[in-house]
Amino acid sequence: MKIQTKIAIQFSLIVGSLLAVFSFVIYQLFAEFREQEYYDRLKSKAITTAQLLIKVDEIDRDLLKIIDKNTLTALVDEKVLVFDQQNKLFYSSLDDHVIHYGNDLLNRVRKEKYVETSDDENEVVGLLYELNGQNYVILASAYDKFGHSKMANLRDILYSGLVISILVTVLLGIFFAGNALGPVNQFISQISTITANNLRERLDERHGKDEIGQLAAAFNKMMYRLEQSFELQKSFVSHASHELRTPLAALKSEVEISLDEKLSVAQHRGILENIRKDINRLIALSNSLLQIVRPLKSSINSAVEVRIDDVVFQAQDDLLLSKPEYRISVEYAKEPENEKHITILGDEPLLKTVFTNLISNACKYSANHQALVAIDFNETHTLVSVQDEGIGIPEEDLTAIFEPFYRSKNALTISGFGVGLSVCKRIVELHKGKIHVESQLQHGSKFLVELPHIL
Template identity: 55%
Template sequence: MKIRTRIALQFSLIVASILLGFCLIIYFTTAAYSREDFYERLKKKARTTARFLVQVKEIDQNLLKIIDRNTLTALYDEKVLVFDERNKLIYASVDDHIIHYQRSLLDEVREAKEVETWSDENQLVGLFYDEGGRKLVVLASAYDRVGRSKQINLRMTLIWCLMGGIGLTVGLGIFFAGQSLRPIGEINTQISTITARNLRQRLDEGDRKDEIDQLAVNFNAVLERLEQAFEQQRSFVSHASHELRTPLAALKSEIQLGLRRRLNPDEYGDILTNLLSDADRLIALTNSLLFLARTLENISQMPLEPVQMEEVILLARDELLSAQPRYRIEFDYENLPQSETATTVSGNEELLKRVLLNLMDNACKYSPDHTARVRIRTDEKSCSVSVSDEGIGMNPEDTERIFEPFYRTATAAGYDGFGIGLSICQRIIELHQGQITVKSRPNEGSQFTVQLAHL
């Protein structure tokens, strides 16, 4: 069932229930009021008859019957019966009808003083009259023809109004539901035309005030991220192909050189040395690409445990200095930790060590004095590690793109590297739900800061 139809039906059921409730309340309230009003009229009739019969000596039973039959307030099928203390009928307003009554009703009237009940379709009132030394029971009954007729008319009017109201509600519900959901239909139509080839297409965002416009805005944001992901994928494939092609071409050239003519052992040694260098470069690049792909995995697949950031820094420093003895690493605290857990974070030690190793290596590589300065700082929520240098630095345009895979600044072209390391660092820190930022100025150096929440 379509949402438009479901909304219209639900709205119609709610309105129909409300209308039905109001109709029932009106009908039964009116019926109760009409019934009580008719009972009051019967009580007045019974009291008047008893008063004439007892208090007015000039009126006998025959004259009282004439008065009852010709009064303007006479009711349809009206009967008035008066009984004395011995349940003897002393007055009846009709002579040509067989009068039925139960003696138990007379006893009930004497006990309750006033009784309202039914006699077939007629309403009946019983009153106990105690005046002038006489104790009488008066029964008055009649058929409320006018009231019944009004109730029938009211019932038919309410039924037709209810049916008309329900029909009008269904029609208007379908119309307005369709009008309200039409933008969603338009969005569906626009979405159906978006494919991998035209991810630049965007949905109409309207005035951005209602929920449907916000849905279009959010969907456009998703498309923007998808487009960026596709663009990064294409860029990644293009740069990876280019980077892989360079050492492979060098390998092929060296092999062709060795096969072109017979060489002496020293020349073969030079070719093998070049082949080994190109192979190492190819292996390093392949490992970097594989590691970059692995960092795209979900954080749930990466084991996390408490990690002391000082230990990670020292491990990364020792590993870098063992490979590059000419590098210098200066490590210190910006502020003393206030507790033992101030520098403890939840993470993967190997991955965090790779981040710091890469940042230290870059700082030493791009600095004339090959020195990296590492500082650790803590606050109430996080632990921050900054790695700074006084090297070539970057301009603002480069700092915005430095974490893109294979991106290298113009000033770094003369240094070894593939432009993958910082991208890997960013992915690792994102997996740890942290943040990595950079501050840099040309020829003044750079500072990379890693911020992680501590335990």
């Protein structure tokens, strides 16, 4: 079932229920008002009859009957009975109508002094009238013909109005639901045209003034992230293919030479040395590609407390072990009084990758292969800076160096794949941190990593 149909049905049910309840309440209130009003008229009639019959000596029973028969305000099927103290009938206004009564009703009236009840369709009022020490019971009965006629008319009007209102509500519900969901139908039509070849298509956000506009804005943000992911995938495939092609082509050429030419042992050894270099290059490239994939798939939901200085010293030891020519200096900007200032929640191997890459780059791009690492902190973050005195980064490249496979023009002669910094940025962001760079050509670069500590 379409949402438009569901909304129309639900809207109609809600409005119809409210109208039905409203009509029922109106009918019940009017019924109670009619009944109470008629009981008051019967009570007034009973009191008037008692006063005329008992208090006025000039009026006897026969005269009172004549008055009751000829009064203009007589009620339909009106009957008034008066009983003396021994429950004997003292007066009856008419002889051709009967009020069904018994001693139980008379005793009840004497006990409660005023009773409202009914006899079939007639309303009956019983009251106790006291005069000169005598207690008279008066029963007045009549049929509210006009009141019941009004009730029937009101019932017909409410039924008709309810049916017509429900029909109108259904039509209006369909109309307004269609209008409200019209933009959604437009979105569906636009979304159905979006494919992998036109991910730049965006929905009309309608200025974001309502939920539909907010939905469109959220969808557009999702499309932007999806587009970025596709672009990253294309870039990854393109650069990876390019980087893989060079060593593979070299391997192919060297193998073909060794097969086609009659070479000496020394020449074969030289070819094997070249093959080993190309294989090492392929291994390094594969490791770099794995570094890109790993942070994208990693989760730090099971993060543990990690001291940043321990991670930095581990990265220093590993680099000096593999590259003894590197000169790495690690110092504290200020001594931490509380170790929590330099402790964060995170993934230790990933953090080690960050500082290994930054320190390795600092040494690799410096003529003296030297890197200065400073550990600092503030009220909210642990700060680690890695500084070198290398070739620096051109200003126009500063905004792009964190993109995968991007390399500055002045670094193309130095071996590398342009992967490390993009990996560092992704890992730092996974830890809810930031990474900044300051650089000046021929004067070196400084990378600053900010990670929220646990204090």
